[in-house]
Amino acid sequence: MKQAFEKYIRSHLILKDKEGKMLIFKGFRALESSGHSHQNEYVLEYEGSDVKQVTNTIMFEMSDKQSNYHSIMIDGTKRTFETYKGQDSFIIDNLSTNYTPYFIFGFVVIGIIGIVAYKYWPTAKKHAKTNIIEN
Numbered sequence: 001m002k003q004a005f006e007k008y009i010r011s012h013l014i015l016k017d018k019e020g021k022m023l024i025f026k027g028f029r030a031l032e033s034s035g036h037s038h039q040n041e042y043v044l045e046y047e048g049s050d051v052k053q054v055t056n057t058i059m060f061e062m063s064d065k066q067s068n069y070h071s072i073m074i075d076g077t078k079r080t081f082e083t084y085k086g087q088d089s090f091i092i093d094n095l096s097t098n099y100t101p102y103f104i105f106g107f108v109v110i111g112i113i114g115i116v117a118y119k120y121w122p123t124a125k126k127h128a129k130t131n132i133i134e135n
Helices: 004-014 102-133
Strands: 015-017 022-031 042-047 052-056 065-072 077-084 090-091
Touching: 004 022, 022 052, 052 065, 052 077, 077 090
Parallel strands: none
Antiparallel strands: 015 052, 022 042, 052 090, 065 077
C-alpha cells in the first residue's frame, strides 16, 4: 500500500525548481486527521529547494470536478493556489519583488492626466459651448 501511494504521488504531484528540474520525492508521513472522515493529511518530503512550479493532478482521474488547494508561506505571506482539470499547475512567483517604481510611474501618469484635464477642461468646455452657439 505504501509503495503504491508513493508511486502515485511521484506521478501526480510534481515540483520543479527555478531551472525546471524536478525535485525528487523522498517520502511521506501521515498526520492526525483533523477534518472530514474522508480527508487525509500528509507531510510530503522532496529533495531540493527553490520550488518554482507545482503540478498536481491528484484525484483528477476520479472526478472532472476535483480541485486541489495549496497553502504556501512565501516571504511571510500566505498564498493559496488551486489546481483542477484544465489548470493542473501553478507558478510560485517572487513576492519580494519591489513594485514601488511601477506604482510611482502609475501615480505620475494619472497625476499628469489629472493636471492636463483640470487645466484644459474649462477652456475646452467653454470653446465647445461657443461652437454650439455659433452653429
